[in-house]
Amino acid sequence: MADGIITEPERAHLVETLQQMLGGRSDTLAEATRATNLGLDHDTPVVFQDAAFCLTGDFVFAPRPHCHEQILKRGGLVKTAVSRKLSYLVIGSLGSAEWSYGSFGQKVEKAMQLKAQGTRIAVISEDHWAAAL
Numbered sequence: 001m002a003d004g005i006i007t008e009p010e011r012a013h014l015v016e017t018l019q020q021m022l023g024g025r026s027d028t029l030a031e032a033t034r035a036t037n038l039g040l041d042h043d044t045p046v047v048f049q050d051a052a053f054c055l056t057g058d059f060v061f062a063p064r065p066h067c068h069e070q071i072l073k074r075g076g077l078v079k080t081a082v083s084r085k086l087s088y089l090v091i092g093s094l095g096s097a098e099w100s101y102g103s104f105g106q107k108v109e110k111a112m113q114l115k116a117q118g119t120r121i122a123v124i125s126e127d128h129w130a131a132a133l
Helices: 008-022 026-031 064-073 097-101 106-116 126-132
Strands: 052-056 077-079 088-091 122-125
Touching: 052 064, 052 106, 064 077, 088 106, 088 126, 106 122, 122 126
Parallel strands: 052 077, 052 088, 088 122
Antiparallel strands: none
16 A cells, blocks of 8 residues: 555455454444344434434444534534433444443433433434434
């Protein structure tokens, strides 16, 4: 790559390396159902303007900073923690490594506790969020 030209063997090596880092091909990852069996709010409309979003887990759509940019670009707010003021908790399609040990993590647990107390937080999948973009 030092010569400024990417040959087919170099391109193949780069693609293979990226696939190994991601855990597979992007089309396969997008179809994977690894994230969660939680009762998600599938029918909740996603409105970005003035709504507060918190992201958890790993996303197929893009790295988290790019996901944040998409929310901000549409007038939404990005939060790093779950609170009563949160509108949406978005769960990445790839889940999180810690979830394989039986715990969905603090953000999901907190959102479920607040929902049980009557707080209006929508827990949505990455797919639902991305479709609303």
